[in-house]
Amino acid sequence: MIKISRRTFLKASALAGLASSLPLMMNFGDYTKAAELAPVTRIPTMCNGCSSTCSKYVYVKNGRVWKVEGNPIDLKSSGRLCARGHGMAADVYGLGRVTQPMKRVDDNSFEPISWPQAFEEIGDKLYKIINESGGNSVMWLGHGGKEHYANTFLDEIGSSNYVTHYATCFSSKTNVWDRMVGTTLNSDFDNADYMLFVGRNFAGGIIPGAMNRITKAKERGAKIVVVDPRYCELAIIADEWVPIRPGTDLAFFLGIAHTLISEKLYVRSFIANYVYGFEEFWSANKDFTADKAAEITGIPADKIREIARDMALNAPKAFLDSGYHGLHAHYANSTQIAMMNVVVNALLGNMFKVGGLMPGASISLGHVETPARETPEKGPRADGAGVEEEYPTVEPSRGIPQIVPDLIKKGRVKALFIYHYNPLRTAPDPEYQKGLKDAELVVSIPVDWNETSLHTAHYILPESYYLERTEPPKVVSGFIAHDNPQIAVRRQAIKPVHNTLALLDMLKGITAAAGYYNLYPFTVEDEIKASVKPLGISPDILMETGCIEFPANVKPVFPTKDGKPALNTFTGKIEFSIGAFKLYGRPGVATWVPPLVMPQGEDEFRLIHGKQPWHSHNFTGNNPYLMAISDKYNGTWMWINKGRAEKLGIKNGDLVTISSEKAVKTVNVKVTELLHPDCVWIPSPYGGFSEKLKTAYQQGINYNDFIPARVEPLSGSVMGQEVVVKVSKGGIS
């Protein structure tokens, strides 16, 4: 199939034809003449190969996408794109896409229906559910993004149930930084002299602009240290890889903090002026020395002290990167890990300092004025996030996605909208997640036949691919310190290939059919116009350039008001002690919390996972270009430490059986010296089980198969690496 479509395209594309049909010694004039035959248009838009949404240009000829390039203005891409950015552009023609609205007719089959029929049937069912069970029984479960569309609807019906995927990814980070610092801060790669990355692989979970800055920093002499159980891709360019026993990062951070404090290397003026709760922290952790950290982490105490001293020497132009997925959802102590990230950086006095951690540049977009509507009072959140007697300290704005099947069983959720999210593959325990199907109404809005749509949706409403739709502009920010605010826009590059719609148009149709008239009295063009109005630029300029940078407005100054610290926290200071945690009977400061599980036996390992540079966590797995890279480099193989493998008689490329209480699976292994002996590592894109995604189907295995759906009580995360697996040579007999 692929071969045929590719060939057809070659015939249709005059410029590619030119390469083989014209003499190669042609001169410039010949080339220009030939190029004129195939008009190529370059359209600025935003990528969706991952959630970094880099700005990029799409080259279109003969109405088809040819290739993409990074937009040099954009902070995230810096004019460069990763493999996903290229590969996922081609996926607009992918064979896994849902091509029209679908209705489940029995267990395994769907029938195509028209958009009007889909709206009418979904609207009718929604109307009935809201009348019988109240608006709060409706849940919007999504990856996260385009909240304003979903929330307009949820506000109208009185539902508080907007739930994102973040608990499977980084919820302890956002929970903690918001409480301790009142904001998140970004690493100043451009100016730092020392960078410590712990459990954060920028070369795997790629932001091209960040990697570009990191390699340039190295070129100018900055020191880069990577602490990770795996010699990750970032370690390749680091000055040093420091392997750590998986699950013990908290102890490492406590050891760093102890060294900084006990050796009086911390910036005392910064702590005195801007930190609340230092004494409480220190009295709780006085005995947690670098030696104690060494016992737990397996990193020599001298190395821990050396890192702390080197950081202090370079402060404030030194930082511990604030991290992302790696450490912030996967351990019983992930919340304390996030707290220690704040503590270590604050001890270095690097916050709001050049070369340390800087705030994002702010800019406010306008929005469409709509007539005020009377909205009902909202009920309690079904997932218990922020609810007094359930999970009071979990952020309600993000929620607890992994327990939704329970909420359906309890009768709290009757109608479920799943938007751009595939919990059957990206949340723990897929068999349990199949319980999503038992809601009275399940509507999935994907672009492809993902596992969740195939196995649980009653209706599948395919969204137009990101290259086929225009969306309101977004502020570009996060992870990379940059003094200039930027905004970027996603612009439609080609006509929809299939019978798909943009989310806004679907919501207009569904809500109208459910009796909520004119809930979205605007078009996306109106939204774009309103967004840029306060910025003094025309929508046309934005649509022509795709990404616009504004004058710098970030200053390396701690925020103050009337001479007093004025962070968005209770005291205005950085709070080492979190009042809300104390209120609910937990320590306010970070202290040592052991991991839930530890491997013991000769055949036992902690199962950890991570991103591969050419894949996102999951939804790139059906892309033939990206999977061809996996094929070439044995990308689906599980990593195992060579010494441990030898003891089990396992050789490189062998099939092994891996089992936990939840699953038994077979996979090939890469036997390597690049991994800590205590763990096995699985790249996260694999283990597809949707028969309709033929490229991804049954390729490799997925870590989510091996873990139960649990909730870390403070931040709500899945604790995805708190699992011990047994590994044995040979496949399942």
Added chain:
Amino acid sequence: MARFAMLIDASRCTGCNACRIACQMQWQLPPERYYNRLEHNEKGTYPNTKWEITPIQCMHCDNPPCRDVCPTGATYKRTDGLVLIDSEKCIGCKYCMVACPYGVRQINYDGIPEKCRFCAEYIIEGKMPPCVSTCMNEVRIFGDLDDPESKISKVMAKKAVYQLLPEKGTRPRIFYVRK
């Protein structure tokens, strides 16, 4: 006349494969055909290890064995240094594939043993090959060695460089930064 060449700093490569796929898109190759690849090499024993990655593609040799063995003259050396294939003359005998010590030729669907072409039609417009321009770590520098002001000339003047398999006498136009 230009003298095109490429300088690769392999120590900057973190294996993302953007170069491979940007090239595939540029030339509309199918997923399993590619003109550049990465050689992975793991050294040492845990925990004293190293992971090295070396990008490989057609070296555009000044003494190309693929040209020398071609019975029809389909493979030729352009005056600016590019090694290219005239597909009209190619009979698909694959001698060039066997002769290339770098293993960079791949049979395409027309039966032609294709390879990296240094983006022949684009560089004469002053554009960069996409394997160069898409790389977040700026592993590759492409340019004209006859132009002393070009980036490649300036960087090569400062750094020690080497070529792959010098003993083959191929005199590649791709240089690597010595570690």
